[in-house]
Amino acid sequence: MTAVPPKTVVVVPTYNERDNLPVLAGLLADLPVPNLHLLVVDDDSPDGTGEVADKLVAGAPDTIGVLHRRTKDGLGRAYLAGMARALDEGADVVVQMDADLSHPASAVPVMLDVLLTENAAAVIGSRYVAGGSTASEWPRSRRALSAWANAYVNAILRLGLKDATAGFKAWRAETLRALDLDSVRSNGYSFQVEMNHRAVTRGFALLEVPIHFEERGRGTSKMDLRVQLESALTPWRLRFGGGPAGRSGADGGSGGAARVSPR
Ligand SMILES: Nc1nc2c(ncn2[C@@H]2O[C@H](COP(=O)(O)OP(=O)(O)OP(=O)(O)O)[C@@H](O)[C@H]2O)c(=O)[nH]1
Numbered sequence: 001m002t003a004v005p006p007k008t009v010v011v012v013p014t015y016n017e018r019d020n021l022p023v024l025a026g027l028l029a030d031l032p033v034p035n036l037h038l039l040v041v042d043d044d045s046p047d048g049t050g051e052v053a054d055k056l057v058a059g060a061p062d063t064i065g066v067l068h069r070r071t072k073d074g075l076g077r078a079y080l081a082g083m084a085r086a087l088d089e090g091a092d093v094v095v096q097m098d099a100d101l102s103h104p105a106s107a108v109p110v111m112l113d114v115l116l117t118e119n120a121a122a123v124i125g126s127r128y129v130a131g132g133s134t135a136s137e138w139p140r141s142r143r144a145l146s147a148w149a150n151a152y153v154n155a156i157l158r159l160g161l162k163d164a165t166a167g168f169k170a171w172r173a174e175t176l177r178a179l180d181l182d183s184v185r186s187n188g189y190s191f192q193v194e195m196n197h198r199a200v201t202r203g204f205a206l207l208e209v210p211i212h213f214e215e216r217g218r219g220t221s222k223m224d225l226r227v228q229l230e231s232a233l234t235p236w237r238l239r240f241g242g243g244p245a246g247r248s249g250a251d252g253g254s255g256g257a258a259r260v261s262p263r
Pocket residue numbers: 012013014015016017041042043072073074075078097098099100102189216220221222223
């Protein structure tokens with residue numbers, strides 16, 4: 001009897017990623033990972049990404065799915081909806097990944113291998129561990145902002161992560177179930193930080209593996225001022241806020257549970 005490989009669902013939120021999505025779908029399909037599925041979460045992109053996703057589904061209905069949502073509701077909300085769907089559909093592992101080709105698909109097998117062999121609760125594709133890097137096109141100001149954002153988050157929450165704001169991660173299903181996703185409040189990019197904080201304060205081990213972060217493919221960034229403001233305020237809410245994660249963060253944010261991968 002052969003064991004069924006774990007079901008892995010890659011959740012990809014899209015907003016105006018018409019040109020990038022088919023490229024990403026092709027890269028994922030070519031990976032040597034059995035039982036790998038793609039779930040697109042599209043917020044009614046005006047550029048027709050939703051229809052592009054429908055065509056991809058028609059061509060590979062067993063491995064590609066799409067969740068259509070009615071309005072642009074933020075990256076965090078899209079991920080939460082996609083993760084909930086993936087768990088409902090029996091995922092053993094959920095990978096979160098941007099559609100814009102910033103996150104190298106080639107790192108997915110490495111992240112899954114570390115997740116499953118090292119008994120990690122989640123694995124982060126990290127720009128800031130040894131061997132990781134950011135896009136060479138990034139101007140010095142953008143590098144500085146990213147490094148500063150990580151230092152800021154770690155100083156307030158003591159997550160013990162080199163890349164606390166990364167958006168490329170692989171989660172065990174049981175970890176996600178333990179994070180009480182229904183009560184996650186962050187909507188924009190601070191979603192990444194809130195998820196890490198929840199995991200670390202619950203004592204889960206997050207491992208980081210190095211990735212090279214590319215400049216986005218086609219299309220434009222969705223980062224705006226409201227999102228940046230939320231990112232600046234969220235660490236304080238998590239540390240001192242009244243919710244369950246906030247309470248545990250006030251006394252439990254030692255970062256002791258988070259480790260850097262030995263690789
Ligand atoms: N469904 C959905 N997806 C979103 C939303 N906002 C952003 N995304 C997607 O989330 C991913 C990350 O967004 P980006 O705009 O690339 O943000 P970023 O990576 O921080 O910015 P850049 O580095 O400039 O690309 C991409 O796949 C986007 O299409 C949203 O409101 N809804």
